Amino acid sequence: MLSKKIEAALNEQICLEAESSQFYLAMASWAETQGMNGIAQFLYKHSDEERMHSLKLMKYVNERGGHGLVPLLKQPTKIFKSVKNVFETVLNHEIKVSNEINKLVDICLKEKDYTTHNFLQWYVSEQIEEEALARQILDKLKLIGGEKGGLYLFDRDLEGLAAAEAGGVDEKA
Numbered sequence: 001m002l003s004k005k006i007e008a009a010l011n012e013q014i015c016l017e018a019e020s021s022q023f024y025l026a027m028a029s030w031a032e033t034q035g036m037n038g039i040a041q042f043l044y045k046h047s048d049e050e051r052m053h054s055l056k057l058m059k060y061v062n063e064r065g066g067h068g069l070v071p072l073l074k075q076p077t078k079i080f081k082s083v084k085n086v087f088e089t090v091l092n093h094e095i096k097v098s099n100e101i102n103k104l105v106d107i108c109l110k111e112k113d114y115t116t117h118n119f120l121q122w123y124v125s126e127q128i129e130e131e132a133l134a135r136q137i138l139d140k141l142k143l144i145g146g147e148k149g150g151l152y153l154f155d156r157d158l159e160g161l162a163a164a165e166a167g168g169v170d171e172k173a
């Protein structure tokens, strides 16, 4: 059985992951309107992954005798300055999510809830991967600079990355 404190903290994380999903969805839609379909596919897929992160938490809370709550979400930013701006935002957002996961892990240790602590290790590893991927993408963008041809190839690269990972949503969740 979850303590009320852990249940509330997990519900906050359900909300943050759902917000992440909306956030990536907004970025995907913006990229699609800019004709960058590869980047859009990558971000749509990422949005699905974030929804699974939220759902996985919700199911865990319910399994442990709590109530996973569907959060009220605000409309995310619609317009982005550039592709670089999108991925800088992604990295900053993932760093924020990692910090929140670490705080959750800390609460579990203080409350001696080792089951939830164990459950959260999946999120800890996931965040390492997500931050590394965002940094890798930003490094590529720095190499390209403002060059249009480079951005075209980058868009195709991300399309390939999204296709290669297709089907990974279920495995990861």
Ligand code: FEO
Pocket: 017, 020, 049, 050, 053, 094, 097, 130
């Ligand atoms: Fe589920 Fe990217 O945090």
